[in-house]
Amino acid sequence: MARGLAEGMAARGRRVTVVTNRFDSSLPRREEINGVRVLRAPVIARLGRGVISPQFVRLARATIARAKVGALQLPMLEAGAIAAGMRTPIVSTYHCDVTLPPGLVNAAQRVVVDASNRYAMHNSAIVAVTSEDYARNSRMWSAIEPGMAIVAPPCPPPPPxxxxxxxxxxxxxxxxxxIVREKGLEYLVRGFRALPDPDARLLIGGDFTHVAGGSVVQQVRAAIGDDPRVRLMGFVPEERIGDFYASLDVFTLPSVNAFEAFGIVQAVAMLAGVPVLSSDIPGVRQPVAQTGFGTVVPPADPAAITRALRGLHADPPDREAGRKAAHQAFSVSSVLDAYEVLLDKAAHQRKARR
Structure with missing residues (x-):
């Protein structure tokens, strides 16, 4: 979402600078990508899913101080330190709550990150979320509500x-x-395997070798067992994404994580004319609810997945009508229009919201 917004605004003539971490040492410290100036702070160590970069906050604050408006992408450990005392108005986009495995250390990390994000949102002119459905179920709702604005992610359609x-x-x-735990792939596999059709196929695309926090590919393989109809495909290259969607009758997002906010990939599938089966959890259920192009099932329920797949196969939705509904809700141009309004509104506010 951050990349789509940055490149979209640059294409509209805005001067956009992205400050990030140099997570890959082969990347340059400074470069321009599709009209966006990118600045990367050096990384000295990695911690769990994140990195340690002492220069990141200083670089971000100096860059925002020279801008008409700053845009923070949350959750982010450093958000509070970046927003503290800034005179430049800030739009914070809150994507999702932080979820970590059980344990005292992870619990402490979550408390610290939440406190930082809460402080940043209290010092933001506007807090953008992808849906009110997700925001109301977030543990950060009290910080989101006062300045909330709803903007869906910009979702470019895949190539034909x-x-x-x-x-x-x-x-x-x-x-x-x-291929991670929160995607619920084990339940999808079990639900699919209950289909008796020997000609049915389940295509699982996604990287499982370089995943922050580790993948669950072994658990997925165990669920697949000896079923020859399931394909664990690994990473699908960008140039073949269109082929992947063109090969499907149903796309699935069987998430079990109650804190996944939207699921851009399912909106992209809809834009390709593929109906979606997704989990009935806050945020994730919104694309189907908004377009009617698919169905939702209870999370972690293989039997419900089996029934839904049978229903979508026996009575498939109108693909062209679904594609048009998805374009109206999630197209890049409509989302950029909405986000541009937020940036202009914030740019005229010289005091942060308290």
């Missing part, structure tokens, strides 16, 4: 493709994303 991943005339079900 050929159904080159399709193997049979049977139902082809797909998933594309990180």
């Amino acid at each position: 493709g050929l159904p080159s991943y399709r193997e049979t005339d049977g139902l082809h079900v797909g998933f594309l994303g990180r």
